[in-house]
Amino acid sequence: MSTPQAQSPAAQELRVRQAEASDLGQVIAIDAEVTGLEKTDYWYELFHRYGGGRTRQRLFLVAEYGDAIQGFIIGEIRDWEFGSAPCGWVYGLSVRNSARLAGVGARMLDAICDGFRHAGVHKVRTLLGRDNSLVLSFFRSQGMMAAPFIPLEKDLD
Amino acid sequence: MKLQKSTSLALFSILEFAANPGRQLSAAEIAEKYGASTHHLAKVLRELGRAGLVESARGVGGGYRFSGNARRLTLMDVIELFEDISTRTGESDEFDDSSEVGRALGAVMTEVDEIAKATFRSITVDTMLKLIERQRRALADAGNPPAT
Numbered sequence: 001m002s003t004p005q006a007q008s009p010a011a012q013e014l015r016v017r018q019a020e021a022s023d024l025g026q027v028i029a030i031d032a033e034v035t036g037l038e039k040t041d042y043w044y045e046l047f048h049r050y051g052g053g054r055t056r057q058r059l060f061l062v063a064e065y066g067d068a069i070q071g072f073i074i075g076e077i078r079d080w081e082f083g084s085a086p087c088g089w090v091y092g093l094s095v096r097n098s099a100r101l102a103g104v105g106a107r108m109l110d111a112i113c114d115g116f117r118h119a120g121v122h123k124v125r126t127l128l129g130r131d132n133s134l135v136l137s138f139f140r141s142q143g144m145m146a147a148p149f150i151p152l153e154k155d156l157d
Numbered sequence: 158m159k160l161q162k163s164t165s166l167a168l169f170s171i172l173e174f175a176a177n178p179g180r181q182l183s184a185a186e187i188a189e190k191y192g193a194s195t196h197h198l199a200k201v202l203r204e205l206g207r208a209g210l211v212e213s214a215r216g217v218g219g220g221y222r223f224s225g226n227a228r229r230l231t232l233m234d235v236i237e238l239f240e241d242i243s244t245r246t247g248e249s250d251e252f253d254d255s256s257e258v259g260r261a262l263g264a265v266m267t268e269v270d271e272i273a274k275a276t277f278r279s280i281t282v283d284t285m286l287k288l289i290e291r292q293r294r295a296l297a298d299a300g301n302p303p304a305t
Contacts, residue, residue: 130275137231141284143291146276 088116
């Protein structure tokens, strides 16, 4: 798997674009760097469903600086879940450790929000573990507030 | 979850100082604005000073100014200087867990507290300043004068 050396991205030279199949090696590496798990099959399946700009409803974007992918963001538009009007959902965002604190996440979030607006929705949501303070703080810093939903779960015996 | 008076004053103070990084504010100014006694606020500011979040300047025009990192300092960081809510649970605070009903009600209160703690941990001073600014703009757009 190729892993080009990351450099600190200058905001003006960072490009956010749709993910391509050739980006997957770096996306998988960034995800593995952050989560400690290399989920190759998962990412190829996800790219099949979300990549390549096949639909305005699903977005898989990467942030590129030079020849290195610095981060990725994934989201989709969900319609009328439990009566909620169509809105954008961000359910994946990660930035290479060496590229953090350079505005990469903010640029990707702006880009995916532009995509959602272009598709006609005016609200974006996400869902995170409440112990994930780092990413929660990022979304808070971008102006996101608590949504009118409560996540629920139960153990299945 | 209810915060103690000192904790609230600390949050007010930190946000006032961080919103005016180049300006020194006196304890009396903040005390007056938030309806607190100067004596009480001075104790709060001493604690914030010990934690390195504010620094004082002596002499004419002396006062305090923010010396923390607004992009790193969370509301929880400030709260924990004054009270320990990280281990607080609804069971111990509100309901006697010697009964089945008390235990069940305590479990619900624990849920509420856990969400509150996660919220405090996720919001930095910088994020709060942005929120204050957004609210100020929204009020202005609605034709209401901003509160000082």
